[in-house]
Amino acid sequence: xxxxxxxxxxxxxxxxxVAIVGGVMAVIAGSPTRPTxxxxxxxxxxxxxxxxxxxxTAVELAAWIRDGKPRLHVxxxxxxxxxxxxxxxxxxxxxxxxxARMPLDSAATYVLYSEGGTHAxxxxxxxxxxxxxxxxxxxxGLYEWLEQVMSPRVASTTPQAQRDSIRALALWFGGRMTxxxxxxxxxxxxxxxxxxxxxxxPDAREAIRKIRRRxx
Amino acid sequence: MSGGAPFYEFGxxxxxxxxxxxxxxxxAFGWFLEQGGMGNAxxxxxxxxxxxxxxxxxxxxxxxxxxxxxxxxxxxxxxxLSRVYVPETFIAPQLVGGLVFGVGFATGGLCPGTSxxxxxxxxxxxxxxxxxxxxxxxxxxxAFPAIGHFADSTARGAWTLPQALGLxxxxxxxxxxxxxxxxxxxxxxxxRRAERPARPMNVVA
Numbered sequence: 285x286x287x288x289x290x291x292x293x294x295x296x297x298x299x300x301x302v303a304i305v306g307g308v309m310a311v312i313a314g315s316p317t318r319p320t321x322x323x324x325x326x327x328x329x330x331x332x333x334x335x336x337x338x339x340x341t342a343v344e345l346a347a348w349i350r351d352g353k354p355r356l357h358v359x360x361x362x363x364x365x366x367x368x369x370x371x372x373x374x375x376x377x378x379x380x381x382x383x384a385r386m387p388l389d390s391a392a393t394y395v396l397y398s399e400g401g402t403h404a405x406x407x408x409x410x411x412x413x414x415x416x417x418x419x420x421x422x423x424x425g426l427y428e429w430l431e432q433v434m435s436p437r438v439a440s441t442t443p444q445a446q447r448d449s450i451r452a453l454a455l456w457f458g459g460r461m462t463x464x465x466x467x468x469x470x471x472x473x474x475x476x477x478x479x480x481x482x483x484x485x486p487d488a489r490e491a492i493r494k495i496r497r498r499x500x
Numbered sequence: 501m502s503g504g505a506p507f508y509e510f511g512x513x514x515x516x517x518x519x520x521x522x523x524x525x526x527x528a529f530g531w532f533l534e535q536g537g538m539g540n541a542x543x544x545x546x547x548x549x550x551x552x553x554x555x556x557x558x559x560x561x562x563x564x565x566x567x568x569x570x571x572x573x574x575x576x577x578x579x580x581l582s583r584v585y586v587p588e589t590f591i592a593p594q595l596v597g598g599l600v601f602g603v604g605f606a607t608g609g610l611c612p613g614t615s616x617x618x619x620x621x622x623x624x625x626x627x628x629x630x631x632x633x634x635x636x637x638x639x640x641x642x643a644f645p646a647i648g649h650f651a652d653s654t655a656r657g658a659w660t661l662p663q664a665l666g667l668x669x670x671x672x673x674x675x676x677x678x679x680x681x682x683x684x685x686x687x688x689x690x691x692r693r694a695e696r697p698a699r700p701m702n703v704v705a
Binding site for chain 1: 504510561564568570571572574575580581668669670671673674676677678680681684
């Protein structure tokens with residue numbers, strides 16, 4: 285092999301040159317992952333945001349999960365420890381940086397959530413820029429999930445059918461609905477109007493404590 | 501990036517197809533090892549006496565080809581490096597294992613892959629080495645309850661050079677290319693020096 289190779293120094297030199305070029309350019313490139321570039325139709329996005337077609341409510345998401353909506357990906361973009369404490373069933377933890385790189389299924393539906401809505405909305409933008417059409421985020425974040433799905437409070441004046449469906453959804457996810465005096469609350473308490481109802485699940489309670497400690 | 505390489509990881513083909521591909525790759529691997537003279541224990545041993553460094557050159561050629569290929573395919577977005585399997589590191593047991601391996605390689609003149617190539621061409625030393633290797637694997641399995649604690653110690657997980665050195669992937673690639681080309685030049689120099697008192701290169705049967 286030695287003598288054989290020496291008879292063809294041209295090939296050896298050429299291969300060495302290729303290796304040198306590849307190696308030097310690798311040093312310049314630095315990372316084997318190129319920055320992912322995406323593009324957005326700004327007018328289109330503005331229209332979607334304006335028409336509030338960019339988010340789902342916690343109840344809608346809960347129904348999707350319960351009904352097994354095909355190709356639904358629920359992405360949790362909080363920290364690992366927070367994810368381990370509590371997450372929406374079936375959710376997958378993906379950091380925001382991961383959203384920029386992860387392999388995507390353009391025909392799937394993605395739902396992003398964080399504690400509140402801000403980070404998820406930013407993730408929504410990243411996925412739109414990467415060309416995914418069916419992306420939504422949970423506007424009220426995990427707050428909304430805990431309040432509307434896990435521990436919903438409904439007024440005693442709420443129609444029976446509506447109460448039953450809210451109760452069934454809460455039960456499906458291991459939560460519990462509370463009926464409150466109609467005078468003290470609105471029929472569907474808003475995430476934004478303050479006090480969170482106390483959930484009875486210890487892990488959910490812990491998750492809430494963490495959420496409360498960190499101003500969202 | 502979606503649905504690129506590694507094809508198996510992205511479900512481009514199933515278990516059966518991947519086995520067929522593995523078989524074809526294995527045949528090609530054995531074929532080219534034998535073509536490169538890697539089934540010959542004397543040629544391989546030459547490495548340890550600095551008379552024939554074909555193994556070193558072959559290994560570095562393979563490493564450079566695979567490394568540059570992976571780097572640039574990933575850069576081009578055709579391959580997801582995070583889905584490429586990285587064997588786990590266990591520092592102490594791998595140091596000991598490496599020493600045992602080195603002794604076996606220098607004594608027997610063949611490594612696991614090349615002993616299979618040697619056996620396939622009917623070389624008796626290759627067959628003996630395969631028998632010894634299987635016996636060793638069996639002995640390790642039987643002794644595992646006693647040495648398992650050590651075998652699992654100093655685990656570092658999938659530990660890569662960029663992580664260990666705190667350098668970018670590209671820098672590690674560049675350094676590896678420089679080291680390999682330096683090793684090529686050094687190997688050629690050693691071989692030229694060893695060739696002066698001309699050594700016969702007989703094929704051992």
